[in-house]
Amino acid sequence: MMMLEVVFTISIFVLTSSAEKLSIDGQRVVDQLTKLATFSDHQNPAVTRILFTPNDMMARSYVKELMTSAGLTIREDAMGNIFGRFEGSDATLGSVLTGSHCDAIPLAGMYDGTLGVIGAIEALAALKKAGYKPRRALEVMMFTSEEPTRFALSCVGSRAMSGALTSEYLSSKLDENGTSFLEAANAVGYGSSTYHQLLQDALVPKGKIDYFVELHIEQGPELEKESKDIGVVTAIAAPAALKVEFHGDGGHAGAQLMPLRNDAGLAGAELALAVERHTLATGSVDSVGTTGVFEIKPGAVNSVPREARLGIDIRDIDGVRRDKTVESVRASAKEIAERRNVRHTVTLVNQDPPAICNSDIQTAVAEAAKELGLSTKSMVSRAYHDSLFMARIAPTGMIFIPCKNGYSHRPDEFSSVKDIQQGVHVLALTMAALSGGSWPQDKSEL
Amino acid sequence: MMMLEVVFTISIFVLTSSAEKLSIDGQRVVDQLTKLATFSDHQNPAVTRILFTPNDMMARSYVKELMTSAGLTIREDAMGNIFGRFEGSDATLGSVLTGSHCDAIPLAGMYDGTLGVIGAIEALAALKKAGYKPRRALEVMMFTSEEPTRFALSCVGSRAMSGALTSEYLSSKLDENGTSFLEAANAVGYGSSTYHQLLQDALVPKGKIDYFVELHIEQGPELEKESKDIGVVTAIAAPAALKVEFHGDGGHAGAQLMPLRNDAGLAGAELALAVERHTLATGSVDSVGTTGVFEIKPGAVNSVPREARLGIDIRDIDGVRRDKTVESVRASAKEIAERRNVRHTVTLVNQDPPAICNSDIQTAVAEAAKELGLSTKSMVSRAYHDSLFMARIAPTGMIFIPCKNGYSHRPDEFSSVKDIQQGVHVLALTMAALSGGSWPQDKSEL
Ligand SMILES: [Mn+2]
Numbered sequence A, B: 001m002m003m004l005e006v007v008f009t010i011s012i013f014v015l016t017s018s019a020e021k022l023s024i025d026g027q028r029v030v031d032q033l034t035k036l037a038t039f040s041d042h043q044n045p046a047v048t049r050i051l052f053t054p055n056d057m058m059a060r061s062y063v064k065e066l067m068t069s070a071g072l073t074i075r076e077d078a079m080g081n082i083f084g085r086f087e088g089s090d091a092t093l094g095s096v097l098t099g100s101h102c103d104a105i106p107l108a109g110m111y112d113g114t115l116g117v118i119g120a121i122e123a124l125a126a127l128k129k130a131g132y133k134p135r136r137a138l139e140v141m142m143f144t145s146e147e148p149t150r151f152a153l154s155c156v157g158s159r160a161m162s163g164a165l166t167s168e169y170l171s172s173k174l175d176e177n178g179t180s181f182l183e184a185a186n187a188v189g190y191g192s193s194t195y196h197q198l199l200q201d202a203l204v205p206k207g208k209i210d211y212f213v214e215l216h217i218e219q220g221p222e223l224e225k226e227s228k229d230i231g232v233v234t235a236i237a238a239p240a241a242l243k244v245e246f247h248g249d250g251g252h253a254g255a256q257l258m259p260l261r262n263d264a265g266l267a268g269a270e271l272a273l274a275v276e277r278h279t280l281a282t283g284s285v286d287s288v289g290t291t292g293v294f295e296i297k298p299g300a301v302n303s304v305p306r307e308a309r310l311g312i313d314i315r316d317i318d319g320v321r322r323d324k325t326v327e328s329v330r331a332s333a334k335e336i337a338e339r340r341n342v343r344h345t346v347t348l349v350n351q352d353p354p355a356i357c358n359s360d361i362q363t364a365v366a367e368a369a370k371e372l373g374l375s376t377k378s379m380v381s382r383a384y385h386d387s388l389f390m391a392r393i394a395p396t397g398m399i400f401i402p403c404k405n406g407y408s409h410r411p412d413e414f415s416s417v418k419d420i421q422q423g424v425h426v427l428a429l430t431m432a433a434l435s436g437g438s439w440p441q442d443k444s445e446l
């Protein structure tokens, strides 16, 4: 009899756990991600979605449509950040905010960022449907321009929300057609009359957000390699970006003799290799350095390059070590320019500190995963996220799910329906735990 | 009495020399070059004029207008080569042909090629005005697409005229919009129904051209440095062009760890530096090697380059040495691709033999210069010219004039009115000598 009772108790526990109350439809999330991917400047599977272009605007409409269907209250700020709110019982508390981005660099995939928006809407819809009553309000959001494609500035929306952006700096950023952010925003119905107003509108008042959590694909191979279901992010690597230009005198590829040349393209080639060399020199697998932009002019086969423009990205989980790499790259640019007799400029686009994830959120994520019987791995995010800036104004955490081969920023980026379903489920339970609300037949109420 | 007679005879000789009979207006040539430069896709002083674009078509109209004003009979072939003819007295002989090109690579200057067209029209107009009667017909022409900008193939018009182009090869060349040469030609009123007919129409029959001479700016610094007026070209360097592509797997600039990368951009950077290294390794100043095209994809600062496309130009006055450099570059491409674990392809775009200039023409140019009291320098042309292909079907020569600092293929390309006037004068006298015609009061008729 004693033994039977034990079994019975365990059974009751399983039936009434919050995990069991939630129904997360992974396939629906994938269907919605697939639909979202059709708003692209390149043919699928490639996804290209640039800030405030027609495809970005169609993606925004679709996101708002899904928020409305989920019964969320929509609000947008002047920067174009979109919020969907599920009101809580205690208006004196800040919200539990989640979200990510829907813009995509040229020829990217369909999961980066989008999962953290579409998946979060599914999470909130499921909580609502299950009768969960939030204490802290639950909010899902889509950030404006996490990717730096259009204005050579990443995380534009979250920088503005966290006060990490000045009018001077934002107004100095023009796209390749010379359009400013404010002009671009005003043209699609966002924006404001001045940069000051624009940033003022987006700035989050103190106490407005109690927790921020972002669900994202790992964009690295570790979870898959170790067969772990969920990544509990402990820190976000410190990113820096440099723009380097070399200017030489060009000339005819046949007539300009080698000793008289100052080929800007070759200066650029040397610097790209120096970026790799300095990054490897740290000896740490956590240091990464990339020359992702390399453009030369005039770009004709019979003309000596007279101009080279490089975009360099350097990241590390150790901010000090990252800064040393940045300095080494600067020094190489100078040395190469002097040796090759070309003029050069180095512009520091950004050099942000790393972010440490909040331990309460890490615990909540780990417990949610445990409740669902999922394995976890504590890990660092090497990719850039809006979380990096949200961490400046709120306790912040991230949830990773595996992605195939660690591929990201490419058309064959992929996460399975099962991994997506599990990630969304963990997100929902984490948010419920952080909200402090109640389940309809919560065990604690028995 | 005896002495006086001698003085008198010399005086007669000076007055009646052919040089004195010609009036060449250097300023008019510069004015016409300046007008021609306005037909440009970029704002002056930069000149960009791409084959069969509206600006190229306007330039062609202007050239034909000038030919008509000079009293020349105009003919065009299916390739778009334009001829202006001054008939000779002996129809059984071939013509003395001169000419160059009017297309311009992106952001080039206003003298490259154009001088050899506009200056030659002035030369023929002056000969006509002076009453010179050609024996061999005198012809000036504008070649179609000497520059490789649109179809990645240089000297398209002269290759066709000299039989150096097959239907298969020309039809395989598409511009960046996927348009073929035949489609592009037909769209502007040139062309034909088939590639076979197109090339047949342009092919020059045997005996049609007795001499070809091209007037051109040096595109190098030697004449200016040595204060010489006229370059007598002895040979044209052997050009070769390669297209190399590297393909890697790309990835996220933050998340793709360094040991797992196969960065196509870095493979390209190494190859560009290898081109320079192999070129310098010949130890000869006559070897030049250039990576003038360097494009990477996706070209985003936060994305590891997954594709690099290089356009490489290698020239030498020694064909065998040039071929060795080409082979070294091929070997480096292979070695780099294997070491960096990227896929690669090498396409040989062209690998033409050098051309030796005809000695009778060199003598005629040197004598014309001497008659005008101008200094000369025998020299090699390191730049590519239509002359390279004309040399396959006719005795060919080139006349160079100095250009400032040796600059070419850039907006500040410059030759003085005086140098232009002298070059056109030498061209006119050279053509008259090669034509074998008569001056109105020629000494030989006395
Ligand atoms: Mn991304």
Ligand SMILES: [Mn+2]
Binding pocket: A101, A112, A113, A146, A216, A384, A385
């Ligand atoms: Mn992302």
Ligand SMILES: [Mn+2]
Binding pocket: B112, B113, B147, B409
């Ligand atoms: Mn040229």
Ligand SMILES: [Mn+2]
Binding pocket: B101, B112, B113, B146, B216, B384, B385
């Ligand atoms: Mn030329």
